[in-house]
Amino acid sequence: MNDAQQNFDDFTNRINSFVKAKLDNYSTRHSSSKVIHDTVWGSIYFNTWEIQIIDSPLFQRLRDINQVGLASLTYPTARHSRFEHSLGTVAIVSKMLEKVREKNSRACGLEVVNYVNDDCVNKVRLAALVHDIGHCFYSHLSETVYGKMNEFRAIEKYFSDLYNGVKPKPHEILSYMIITSSAFRDFFNQKVDFPNRHTINMVDIGKMIIGVTINDSNGKDSYSFLTSLINGDFDADKLDYVRRDSHSAGLALTYDIERFLYKINIVRHPSGGRTDYKLVIDLNGITAAEELTFSKLMLFSYIYHHQKVLITESVAKDIIYALMAIRLIKHPCDFLEYTDRDIDSLCTKEVKPFPRYSSKYLKDFIKAIRDRNLPKRCFELNRRIMKIRNYDESKDRAKMMDECVEYIKTETDEEKVKQHLEYFAVNYSGIQADHQAKAMQLKEEIIAQYQNMDFKKYVECRHKFYLELCDLYESEGLTVDFDLFDIHIILPKSYNYTASQSSFIMFNNGDLEPLDSFMNLKDWGDSFNANKWRGYVYVSSKIDITKAFKVAQGLFVDSSIELKDAHMFVKNINYDSIRKYSEQ
Amino acid sequence: MDNVLEIEQLGRMFSKPKISAYDFLKGFIAELAINNIVIIPRSQITSTLFDYSKNEKYKPLFEDIGFNQYGDTVTSYDIEDSIANLQVLGMIGKLNPSFERIVIYLDKDLSKNICDSFDEDTRQRIESLVRDFIKQLNRGQYERCSTKF
Known part of the structure; x- marks a missing residue:
């Protein structure tokens, strides 16, 4: 057995043990469907099978993982957790599918509506529900540490080789590994009353989470819309967190969700010898997409890159390394064992994690966060x-002009002169x-x-x-x-503004064009980055x-x-x- | 103190890709500039590099680069992000009005310095990849690229 396989097996076993420990004594006997009230989306209906998952200790741990890490020390009301966000993602993805079904049953998309049946809706709801189940304490902050550990790098490589170069976020990989673990499958098959269980393949759910398109077994069709709904430019995850994070923090950011829902669709599109079922935005739904992109950019500015949030995270990062130094955390999978509350409870630990450099105890690092005693x-x-x-640019300009004139005088090939002039024009304008x-x-x-x-x-x-x-x-x-x-x-790092790379605009005649080539949202992002970083x-x-x-x-x-x-x-x-x- | 890991020991628990996405893209444009190619179509970069990433010879260059496929559309946050950073840092620009082409602003000396900063193995792989890229260009498999004379 080679090292990579050994690492993968070890990783899988650790994940399996973690899931098993969380689910072993959990009974779903008295679960029933529920309507849960949510501050963002209102009343959300959950099926019995969803409640059976939600009530499990594996899912309940998300209550103790703050959605925006430690940003609540800057925005006191931003105390919402991964738990609410996961429920909200189910709510919004259901609305998306509902609208698409409604629209297609009114129009000519019968084949689409046939595919987006109840089984499909359940599959997508399951992926939305568990998409963040791999999050560890301090949310994205901890993944910046365990994602760089040797064992995790090897797992990343495994995923990249398996799925054609994909590089999911570390927590997405953990979510994938949790739901495809044998312990979770056993739980799902034995204790969850999922309708038409034979239609579900946990690997497909995992693929939606890590951003890999699902192909059907006959190789004729692919369903990129399933992945786009969970891990795409305008996915349910984003639709929820942009609203939820801004609402909880008390920021006046919004986008027109109603309009957005009316303007998305799923269409059949020929793609490399297959037919791909694609998520698209109608031409006149662009404004809503723009609003969403801007709201996301502003969230970076307001919350994620707020100077106080950054320093809180830096102090918290010292805590993570301290936990590693005192050997409480030795492996990426160990991160799953802790929630935000667990870390806080270590506040009594009288051990010096970095004795060579500092006389601080672990409790001092944790207390700095608890007391908000921040640098x-x-x-x-x-x-x-x-x-x-x-810098005096006039000299450079004169030099470039002289060189160009000289070239034109001596070059007889008209095509070369044209190309040179084009290069000159570009460089002259960017003379610096x-x-x-x-x-x-x-x-x-x-x-x-x-x-x-x-x-x-x-x-x-x-x-x-x-x-x-x-x-x-x-x-x-x-x-x-x-x-x-x-x-x-x-x-x-610069702001993450991936929106518009994989989305398509649908013109009124049904033609598709990548959103990126139609409107340069990304360039707005670049400009935003340059000015706001x-x-x-x-x-x-x-x-x-x-x-x-x-x-x-x-x-x-x-x-x-x-x-x-x-x-x-x-x-x-x-x-x-x-x-x-x-x-x- | 025996129970505590030293910073050195902690450091050994982590690793990073041999070449970052940004460094690879920087090397790629520098090697193009050395070969006198200064304007390249932007739209095809991601899909082109995606094709190369599947080649065993070039795989080590793509360790830090992730790709996503949605049907026949290939996207890469790492490539887009690196291109944006190269632009912010003044090494490339994008032609107005539709930004469909990337202009490489590096001169040969600077390009050479960039390429020399890589280890021999990485440099050879980038050179070879760019050679293959240019061959494909010459076969007309891409939109027109402009060269500097």
């Missing part, structure tokens, strides 16, 4: 403050490019250095910052009573913000890049000291 921002990196040094590329490369190195840093490198980097800060303190005759875990450097340095209350600001500036300055007015973005800074430092 403060001492530096902000953004596009506005990063300037390229000494060469200089910019070099400077940008430096910026890129700075940013990439922090974004792709593993924990070891991050500790080294914080240590370097710490030593510089110590020097500054000592030069001023001050006592150092902090350590490197009082310093956090966060340069987040921020990186930060934070320090705990033990450290003077002005001194930390001075050291932080040094991190991002070099011969090609200078910082302009960086102090304008920091609160509680001592301007006299800043002036004094710049004179030095």
